[in-house]
Amino acid sequence: MKRYRPPRLRLEALAVWRRNALVWRRLMAASLLLHFGEPLLYLLGIGYGLGRFVGEIDGMAYFTFLASGFIAWSAMNVASMESMWSVYTRMVPQQTYEAILATPAEVDDIVMGELLWCGTKSLVSGSAILAVAALLGAVHDWTALLAIPVIFLTGLCFAAPGLIVTAYARAYEYFNFYMTLFMTPMFILCGVFYPISTLPGPMQTVVQFLPLTHAVAIIRPLVVGAPVENFWLHLGALVLFGTICAWVAAILVRRRLIQ
């Protein structure tokens, strides 16, 4: 059945991506200020302030530990916000998709275009934090550049469940469920602030099923210049989670837009 087939990537998706990029370009200054300014404040405040008491974690300064965690968290956060609030705005109040669907572009192009765009926004924000961290001396190796594609992948990976929530959403308030039940626990539990090895045993198992854990597990060692343990496992977990969610999102968005 067509309704259930996996989404296809076509050139029309790039038109959807380009639309968002052009809108973003207009507001770029404000957006970059947010991407640079906010992590800078967090890193300085928590990283230096708290870092003085914490000292070292896993053989690195707390500042470095936190910066690398923030990169992954920011990728998740930016992609989630975009795939929920912004996509909902384009879908419901603005009826942008209704207009697009009157052209040869299809729902799959909207889904793929939005996923790519969310990934791109994550890429920008994650890279901005990486740059800030590098300027502050927290980045120790050129392998940090390898984190950039992982940031993009992390963005894609979290944009997909965001689209699923949006496909069901009847109002902006709906997103609070997802934020509180899924995103905030990951922010707190998945190794952004402290190593997951400090969690109680059963919780350590639980967090292995949360995708942010795997994003942090790849990005942190790359930023520090340490070898990535179980790289393929973590990468596989992210890809699997993202692929399944993207497929489900395509089915649900088709159902929402084509009635």
Next chain:
Amino acid sequence: MSPEEKQSVVNCRQLVKRFGDLCAVNGISFNVPKGICFGILGPNGAGKTTTLRMLLGQSPRSGGALEVFGEDIDSARKRIRQRTGIVPQADNLDPDFTVAENLSMYGSYFRLDHQTVQKRIPELLSMVELLARADDRIGTLSGGMKRRLTLARALINDPDLLVLDEPTTGLDPQARHMIWSLVHKLKRDGRTILLTTHYMEEAERLCDELIIVDSGRLIAQGSPNALIAEHCESDVLEIRGLTHELDQKGLAQNFRWELSGDSAYLYSDDSHALLEYAASHNEATALHRKTGLEDVFLRLTGRGLRG
């Protein structure tokens, strides 16, 4: 298939659309020949927009056969949309862009090449008299301007079929007349036009042929004049502001008549008889006129209010 149907731009047979238990479109068949303006008329909730959405492949049909440009909508949706322009009922211009950017952005969804689009933009904007507003944001436009821009946007791909869903609803008379003259021009250019409306004056002016639908069913079909001739007497006397009961028996002998609120409508092919009646009953305002599409429409769909 007759040669006439081969030349048709839209051809649908026994089109059905169900939403759960609700049957929004219930076995509608019609044929839109190339180069004409074809109207779909009906009260609110009759299934007009649902029919259009199926024609455009924006909504899967529950039953029936549907061909546009001689191809099945399911298998050739992309090719069909490439040749179709749509003015939807609700404005969905992109508020994040300017007037001109809305057109270029829309062109990109058709994957038109940049030069073609950049050449068409000033042509289209001058056609809808918005050239001076090219760099303004959508939020600064009036309702009529937005509608004109939506029409220009629907022409960015130089479509052979133009679909207008209630194109003048909510517009002032000036804007409405402008849209009408644009529709005439587009028809002269050889485009086929499919429009829905519930303004009978609009349908009489623009449509070469039309169908009337009600509750998802097709109830009449033909040219405006043929429909008037078929379903209505030639003349009508409208009596407004009735203060007392009409002599219903006396009326019934001479005329077909309808009551609506404090007005009565007396129909006859004999205009003299109507005028005589008006002269002999001067207690209320009486207006004699030729019958029009509105009389046909009300006769066929009833005077009761709709959702």
